Each structure stands twice: as structure tokens, then as C-alpha cells.
Amino acid sequence: MKQASALAEPRTAAGAPIAPFVVLMFSAMFLDAVNVPGLGVPANSIAMGLVMLFAAFAPYRGPKLALALAPLVVAVPVWLFLTSLLNGDVDMRRILNISLFAAVILAVASGRLNRVAIGRGLAIGLVAGIVWGAITLPQSSYIGRMTGPFGDPNAxxxxxxxxxxxxxxxxxKNWQRVGLIAVCLGGVYLTESRTTMLAVAIMAVWVVLGRFGSRWLGMATVGLLMWWVSTIPQDSFATGAFADRAGSDALRARIFALEIVDVDRNPLIGNGAGTARINVDGLTFFYHSSYLALRAETGWVGFIIMAALLGIAFLALIRLPRGQRNVWYEAALLGVAVCALNLGEVLLTLPTAIALGLAMQYEAAQKLPPAAPPRRGLRNRGSLAPPSRRKWRIAA
Structure with a gap:
């Protein structure tokens, strides 16, 4: 397939060499609800912190990061800190989390981390996490819905x-791809996350249209589907296998109404880090819309920064020639956009950071000039010495 072959071409080299450490650290991505003892920090955040240290000392092997994107990435945690200062309450834990989010984007996009190593690590982690979740399904805190190391079925x-x-x-290998798709579809089914199921369907439509149809047809189709998902009443999903969700959907509707009021308190700059929470009958709930949560924390300013970052990265991918496009990375960004409608903390998470970083690295790599073919007859191609001297060295 074109997408697979593109990864092997010299001019689309996947950054630094494949390092087992990078594979291992990214395989820990599924440990979202497993805290490191004594630190109270999720294991996947610790893993990303360690891989950032690795990237800081790794040689630069990739293309230059698009100048339009790097300032947007940095602006996310910077603006969150500034609006927190303006609101008089700085939640440093939250700001450090978002700083890690930005660091992951930049490190992955820079080419200091091999994207094949990242992908293989994620594949290993997904299989391990889904198997873990399936085995522990009877002990799930959400009856009948898989949580396992993910903590929450929607997350x-x-x-x-x-x-x-x-x-x-x-x-x-095709069997590896088919196997991973089958396991992950089973995992999504076990979570019973309706929004994720819709996201997967939209991602599948995009992959098919991206391979065999026009990008404009794909954008029009997916745009209509996303509009439908964002406007359909929540109680429309409380039927059939989801009939027992009527109570939670009613609560979700109450939370959503309060979210709309909350974001209007300070619409331009937001209310600062860690404020995307709602109190209902004495209980505290996180926002269910990641878009509204972003507006609550950072206002329209932060919302526009993040929307521009996602939009530019996505458009840069789909503008590539058909033979160089990577419909899977495109679909990942679409999955982020759809899940952010109803699943709370999505936009400023580590999976989103990895998706943005890989999209940026891949798109920039397509602009590298083709690698020159090796010259035949030179036994010491790495030397810069004149031919006669190279022969003398070989003879010696």
C-alpha cells in the first residue's frame, strides 16, 4: 500500500533510529489511570517525561518544524499560565501537564523520536491495555463497561x-494491521462509548474516501457527519443496548446547560487552569465537552490557538499529493475532533499531542529532497578523502 511504502522511502525517513527505550515508553500510553506510587502521577505522564529527556539529548535527524506551528504549540501552555495569572489563581499542576503536552508535540514533530518506534510502542500498549481491561471487566467500576488501566470507559x-x-x-505486515484493528474495535465495543463508536465510524469513512476518493468529497462527507453528531439530541442514543443510559444522559444535559453559563462568565480569556468543572447538587463534575472545557480555561483566545493548531496540521496533511498522504494520521486528528464533542478532556491530552506531533513530522518529511542513490564502485562511501587516498586507506 502507498501509505506503508512511504514510510520506507529515504526521503520520508522516520526521524532518529528506532530505539527500544522509545518503544517501551510509548507502550505505557495505556496506563492513564495507573498512578506511580508516592507521586500520584499517571504512569503514562511519567513515561512521556522520561522520553522527553531522551529526546532532549537525541540528535536531530528530521526536517524543520513548520514555523507557523511551533509558536502555536508554545502558545498553549503560555496562554494558560497568563490567563491563570489574570484570574489570580495559578494551578501549577495543570499548567505542568499542559507544558508536557506541548513538549511532546515539539519532540515528536522535530524528528528526534522515530515515528515507527512510536507507532509500534502504541500498538503494544493498546493490545496489553485492552487484554487487561477485558480480563478485569467483571471488576469494572462502570458495570458492563471496560475500564481496566484506562480508568474511564470514555477516556x-x-x-x-x-x-x-x-x-x-x-x-x-497486513496480519499485524488487521489484528490490531480487530483488537481495538473489540476494545472500543467493550467500553460502550457511543461517541467513540461514532468517531471510529467517521474515521473509517475518511480512510476509505482518502484512499479511493477526492479529499474534498471526504471533507464534505465528514463535515456533515460531525455536524450531525454535534446536533443530534443526546436522548436519541438512549435506546436499545443503551436504554439504561437515560439517567446519565439527563445528568449530562444538566451539566451541559451549566457549562454554557460557566463559559460566559469570562468568555474572552477564560477562567484559568483547572476551572473546567461544574457543581451539580453538591457534586463536582468535569465538563463533558472538551471544546467548552477549553473555552472555560482559556477563553476564545485559547480556543482559537488550539483550533488553528489542529486545523493547520490537518490541512497540511490532506494537501499532500495522493501518493504521499497518510490517511491514518489524518483519521487520528478527525478522531480527536469528534471525541472532543462529548468526552470531556480530549483536546489537551497526550494522545492528541502524539497525533499532532506525528502529523507535523510526517508532513514536513514529505518536503525533504529525495535521497541521492549510492554511487557504485566506492567501497568507502562515507569518506570525504580523494579517491586515491581512499584506495590507499583500504589497501593499508
Missing amino acids: GGFLIAVCAALAIPALT
């Missing part, structure tokens, strides 16, 4: 859908 469904799309291009 788990989002992570599975997006990371699966990011992992598939790194797998070179």
Missing part, C-alpha cells in the same frame, strides 16, 4: 481509537 475508547490510527502506519 479509554478515545485513547484506543486515536492511538490505533497512529500505530497502524508503523506496522509493515
Whole structure:
């Protein structure tokens, strides 16, 4: 397939050499709800922190990051810190989390981390996490819905859908791809996350249209589907196998109404880090819409920054010639956009950071000039010495 072959071409070299450490760290991405003892920090965040240290000392092997994107990435945590200062309450833990989010984007996009290693690590982690979740399904805190190391079924469904799309291009054999898709579809089904199921369907439509149809037809089709998902009443999904969700959907509707009021308190700059929470009958709930959560924390300013970052990255991918496009990375960004409608914390998470970083690295790599073919007859191609001297060295 064109997408698979593109990863092997010299001019689309996947950054630095494949390092087992990078594979291992990205395989820990599924440990979203497993805290490191004594630190109270999720294991996947610790893994990403360690791989950032690795990237800081890794040689630069990739293309230059698009100048239009790097300032947008940095602007996300910077603006969150500034609006927190303006609101008089700086939640440093939250700001550090978003700083890690930005660091992951830049490190992956820079080419200091091999995207094949990243993808294979994600594939290993997904299989391990889904198997873990399936085995522990009877002990799930959400009756009948898989949580396992993901913590929450909706967060788990989002992570599975997006990371699966990011992992598939790194797998070179068809049986590996088909196997991963089957396992991940089973994982999404076990989470019973309705929004994730819709996201997977939209991602599948995009992959098919991206391979065999026009990009404009794909954008029109997916745009209509996303509009439908964002406007359909929540109680429309509380039927059939989801009939028992009527109570939770009613609560979701109450939370959504309060979210709309909350974001209007300070619409331009937001309310600062860690404020995307709603109190209902004495209980605190996180926002269910990641878009509204972003507006609550950062206002329209932060919302526009993040929307521009996602939009530019996505458009840069789909503008590539058909033979160079990577529909899986494109689908991952679409999965983020769809899941953010109803699944709370999505836009500023590590899976989204990885998706953005891989998209940027891949798109920039397509602009590298083709590698010159090796010259035949030179036994010491790495030397810069004149031919006579190279022969003398070989003879010696």
C-alpha cells in the first residue's frame, strides 16, 4: 500500500533510529489511570517525561518544524499560565501537564523520536491495555463497561481509537494491521462509548474516501457527519443496548446547560487552569465537552490557538499529493475532533499531542529532497578523502 511504502522511502525517513527505550515508553500510553506510587502521577505522564529527556539529548535527524506551528504549540501552555495569572489563581499542576503536552508535540514533530518506534510502542500498549481491561471487566467500576488501566470507559475508547490510527502506519505486515484493528474495535465495543463508536465510524469513512476518493468529497462527507453528531439530541442514543443510559444522559444535559453559563462568565480569556468543572447538587463534575472545557480555561483566545493548531496540521496533511498522504494520521486528528464533542478532556491530552506531533513530522518529511542513490564502485562511501587516498586507506 502507498501509505506503508512511504514510510520506507529515504526521503520520508522516520526521524532518529528506532530505539527500544522509545518503544517501551510509548507502550505505557495505556496506563492513564495507573498512578506511580508516592507521586500520584499517571504512569503514562511519567513515561512521556522520561522520553522527553531522551529526546532532549537525541540528535536531530528530521526536517524543520513548520514555523507557523511551533509558536502555536508554545502558545498553549503560555496562554494558560497568563490567563491563570489574570484570574489570580495559578494551578501549577495543570499548567505542568499542559507544558508536557506541548513538549511532546515539539519532540515528536522535530524528528528526534522515530515515528515507527512510536507507532509500534502504541500498538503494544493498546493490545496489553485492552487484554487487561477485558480480563478485569467483571471488576469494572462502570458495570458492563471496560475500564481496566484506562480508568474511564470514555477516556479509554478515545485513547484506543486515536492511538490505533497512529500505530497502524508503523506496522509493515497486513496480519499485524488487521489484528490490531480487530483488537481495538473489540476494545472500543467493550467500553460502550457511543461517541467513540461514532468517531471510529467517521474515521473509517475518511480512510476509505482518502484512499479511493477526492479529499474534498471526504471533507464534505465528514463535515456533515460531525455536524450531525454535534446536533443530534443526546436522548436519541438512549435506546436499545443503551436504554439504561437515560439517567446519565439527563445528568449530562444538566451539566451541559451549566457549562454554557460557566463559559460566559469570562468568555474572552477564560477562567484559568483547572476551572473546567461544574457543581451539580453538591457534586463536582468535569465538563463533558472538551471544546467548552477549553473555552472555560482559556477563553476564545485559547480556543482559537488550539483550533488553528489542529486545523493547520490537518490541512497540511490532506494537501499532500495522493501518493504521499497518510490517511491514518489524518483519521487520528478527525478522531480527536469528534471525541472532543462529548468526552470531556480530549483536546489537551497526550494522545492528541502524539497525533499532532506525528502529523507535523510526517508532513514536513514529505518536503525533504529525495535521497541521492549510492554511487557504485566506492567501497568507502562515507569518506570525504580523494579517491586515491581512499584506495590507499583500504589497501593499508
